[in-house]
Amino acid sequence: MKLSEKLEQLKALFGEMERALIAYSGGVDSTLVAKIAYDVLGDRALAVTAVSPSLLPEELEDAKIQAATIGITHQVVQTNEMENPNYTSNPVNRCYFCKSELHDTLKPLAVELGYPYVVDGVNADDLHDYRPGIQAAKERGARSPLAEIGVSKLEVRQLSQQLGLPWWDKPAQPCLSSRFPYGEEITVAKLQRVGRAEIYLRKLGWDNLRVRSEGDTARIEIAPEKIKDFVLAVDLSAVVAAFQEFGFIYVTLDLEGYRSGKLNQVLKVNLEGRRQEVGGRS
16 A cells, blocks of 8 residues: 555545544554544543653653644643553563553543544554553553555555655654563662763763663663764773762673564563473473
């Protein structure tokens, strides 16, 4: 299907909804959804951003600016996933509890304000990754227009550029809890030090990155092709000093570089190990 046809189908989908509340993080996916929803529904579309310690303050400001640029009405709500031990213990399905809290907050709000639909920014590619949060959203009746029409991440960026959205190439920025290996407890203090570390590096001019946190160690992930430039251009001793001020003890650089979903590779390794163990016993 051509990209233009997918755009028309997205518009038709929102036309059928009549009123929609968008779970709006400010990322490129949900912002595209908000843009199309507003173009079709106007004031009958509402973008809602959930705020918690796992969202960088800078991301919230970006979301506000982008919503204002689009013209869509924007509202901010608080979520309390940090009060749920099923979330803070950081199990492999942590995102299920995060999205449960999100949609348990958005659905009653939508009912109260008269919005029959809650929609999110899940795209077609997300369906092929390990995303337990998608199930939580489905269980609560949320819809995913991009996934329903079959719009990939690349097509999200293409459509965003085509519609004149200046943030079409904005790097993905999942919640800060994704910086911790499964099983390591998540605390507000840990989220804050990771957030401060990433902001520090962004202010130095590095945007497509992650700071992974493992115990007292920070592991910096830069795009593979930028690693050499990073080592040559950055005052490494200053970075170490800054990170230690944030609360880390050790600071390392991942030589493989940044790759989306890297922490999920441990799930694949464990699954393969179990398969081999079962095969060895058969």
